[in-house]
């Protein structure tokens with residue numbers, strides 16, 4: 001019998017709509033619908049009904065029904081983490097120590113560490129081993145209340161190793177109930193063998209890697225690290241265009257350390273998202289304000305590298321669509337904790353809890369082009385929800401930073417964990 005779940009006595013049901021928008025722009029992000037003293041009914045993996053406890057009439061068949069008494073807890077849509085590098089071979093805590101002692105992320109990259117360190121670790125690892133290492137990470141992601149995730153390649157930097165990473169992502173998609181989108185990031189760094197021959201590597205990406213990725217249907221998106229010392233605007237646009245030629249849109253790492261003026265050109269090409277944006281230049285915010293490309297902030301990376309935080313308040317006040325993601329990766333953000341990212345967005349970026357929750361749910365879903373099914377609570381949408389600890393206000397969730405106040409997680413209508 002398919003499981004039916006009724007969550008009753010919900011203190012506040014957040015992010016519920018009869019028909020939800022696909023994303024929320026600018027200052028409207030302050031609006032997070034909230035139904036007090038609510039119930040939520042789930043059936044066959046999707047949201048069946050919701051409403052006020054007083055109107056609990058949607059349930060007609062009480063057989064095979066699992067009842068959760070939320071008893072003063074809030075319910076909200078699960079997090080959508082639209083930017084991660086969850087598949088990697090090994091951790092990089094020695095670089096963390098070097099940074100504590102004074103080296104910068106750039107210094108470490110220049111001596112062959114950073115992304116190239118991760119690529120060296122991954123080069124000879126078997127696909128099976130890489131998959132086994134990714135398993136506990138995705139299991140933790142699910143347990144922590146993330147209901148959909150994007151995962152990038154980018155630690156391969158050769159055709160074989162990039163395809164190996166993407167196959168691991170494909171296996172995760174098959175094995176786990178969480179919605180996963182996959183992004184090809186061959187242009188993450190210039191491999192050592194191509195030193196001084198960047199254009200040859202870009203050509204390899206365009207002529208060999210992207211066609212193979214597309215032929216095997218291994219990625220939904222293409223990504224580039226558009227940054228000084230990595231790939232410039234011309235390289236980036238050529239790769240974005242090659243992706244488009246093969247039916248893949250882009251999500252681009254841009255403006256992390258330097259404003260290269262790439263955002264207007266990327267937005268013009270209809271990229272799904274531009275991610276990082278710690279440093280913005282002239283014309284960048286305006287370009288985002290008049291487009292549907294999502295501006296994705298990654299506060300865990302800002303914290304971990306001690307770099308500026310994305311100016312989300314400016315972006316919102318000028319009408320951009322802002323999302324939040326973890327950037328989970330072994331170098332610049334070794335944490336997959338979306339709840340902490342939401343807390344940091346409030347504490348350091350001055351987003352309100354409502355804005356940050358919208359950024360981490362519905363707008364994150366838009367940054368993965370899955371907001372028709374994920375990121376909000378509406379009849380027929382995938383039943384991915386978080387149940388908070390007992391609390392007076394939903395803002396308790398970002399407030400209790402560092403120890404997520406989450407008592408229950410439901411994914412595709414299945415209970416992952418719930419309080420006793």
Ligand code: NIG
Pocket residue numbers: 114115118225253256301327329330331332333
């Ligand atoms: O998003 N900035 C580029 N890529 C990753 C970091 C990758 C790494 O250091 O391994 C990021 O921060």
Ligand code: FE
Pocket residue numbers: 083084085253327329
């Ligand atoms: Fe990243």
